[in-house]
Amino acid sequence: MTAPLIDNLQYCNWSPEIFRQLRAGGVDAVHVTIAYHESFREMVLNLERWNLWFEAHGDLIFKGVSAADVTRAQETGRTAVFFGFQTPNPIEDDIGLVEIVHQLGVRFMQLTYNNQSLLATGCYEAEDTGLTRMGRQVVAEMNRVGLVIDMSHSAERSTLEAIEVSSRPIAITHANPHWWHPALRNKSDTVLKALTARGGMLGFSLYPHHLQGGSDCTLESFCAMVADAAGRYGAGSLGIGSDLCQDQPDSVVEWMRVGRWSKQMDYGEGSADAPGFPPMPHWFRDNRDWTNIRGGLERVGFSSAEVDGLMGGNWMRFYDEGFGPP
């Protein structure tokens, strides 16, 4: 079996057309966000919507829960869809829900989105107090059942503490190095060194606010950054988490940013002048453009085995080690 193509973060406005684009682009597995600020019950409604899609489009997609499902996707010419949360809201204040959501197939959970959560501090807060009392308990429970800790939106200290406290490697599913593009959401060299030293994975984001030059970022600049990161952290700890938010109306980015926590608009990485989703770079408009990235990585000097790892093999290994009991 050839190395799989895995995108470890998308949040599209899903449709049969996008499922067909996943197949056209040869995507074997995709980690999709199924909840931001949803309560447990609201998140279950999102699971139900996915069950309807799996039933209606079983020729294109199916629910993935283990690394073996990525192989099954390759063997059957379909895309395995893995679930994750971008906030811990769906587990509410109830640690027992960690195992319940794992039983429902969820495999990634961010300890915070941009704000303080019950578990840790988000990257937009003025002060970062690290993991909370509940946060430490939930990290241990996530370790026990095999729910991967994702710190993509978390603040520096919280992220370092999660890396240290977790008994298993964690992930930053979608962010880039701060040294390449100093956005608030991108990660410091300190964090990325600690993450990868403990076996954790970084998924490079293709979301324009995380890119040097934004929507005008060149493929060459992106791939040179990946090469630089590979030199610092090792190519085996790196993959892609594109953060593709295809076909989403601007109301969705408002939900992501504001949820129900504020009566005022918060523009997050956007602004009043540019409140919506920014246009994707021309070399990655949708799932049919993965060959561009592969080509760019080949041209920047990676070996064929390294490119295979970056395009999905590394996530595959991480799935294999991360998605069940230790």
Added chain:
Amino acid sequence: MTAPLIDNLQYCNWSPEIFRQLRAGGVDAVHVTIAYHESFREMVLNLERWNLWFEAHGDLIFKGVSAADVTRAQETGRTAVFFGFQTPNPIEDDIGLVEIVHQLGVRFMQLTYNNQSLLATGCYEAEDTGLTRMGRQVVAEMNRVGLVIDMSHSAERSTLEAIEVSSRPIAITHANPHWWHPALRNKSDTVLKALTARGGMLGFSLYPHHLQGGSDCTLESFCAMVADAAGRYGAGSLGIGSDLCQDQPDSVVEWMRVGRWSKQMDYGEGSADAPGFPPMPHWFRDNRDWTNIRGGLERVGFSSAEVDGLMGGNWMRFYDEGFGPP
């Protein structure tokens, strides 16, 4: 592997002591009620409690989801615990929750308890209008995912319609023939013939209100009834669903009977004079008494193979055929 011992309905006040009694009695699998009138979210709290028990007592019990888990229980000297609901309340008014609860491991669901539900009519209602519009949709969805329809508490017409409309065999997990003991909860010959003619299973109840003579019912009378039923319906369609409610306080039988649907007490099969759980017959006090039943069945003339079927082999076959997609 010898034939398994399966009790297809218990609702005990679970404790490590009862788990040890399950092992002492050689029970390989037990179907336990995890919800009566609970909402979905409340039912999930019950699942969480079971997860804590599985974690703490994994040497005695584990969660069962397939017939193969019964074999695994036999091989590892533990008891596989299968989940069921006695009302459809946990799926609320949301057909998408059928698949969700199946994904969470639930394998049996009654379409009604004693009252009219959104799906069908319970045996205590004055009029029985059969399956509702939603009931027919939910039967088809339960058939699709492999969630077994249980009509133990349902009224006659509703039960006959469920048997007819369901594309797969259904179960009456805990009841006895009305011709042996004419309790409202026991089932007519018409129902039992229709049930078993379509491959369905009857689990004989040991709950005193379902027994001829109540708590004083003799083992000989019970086993003679089983032999009579085997003559009418075939021994292969019969098993046990003891309805053992060990160590439950009387507040629990109140919850079972009244839930939140009435401000007045409803005594169900009890009465103002005897509102609580009745004492079990002396030959089946708890899970250590299964040898009494086996002995009684042997003495009433069943072959060894028939006894093996009645004590669990028949449920094992039903589990194998019923718990997944068709």
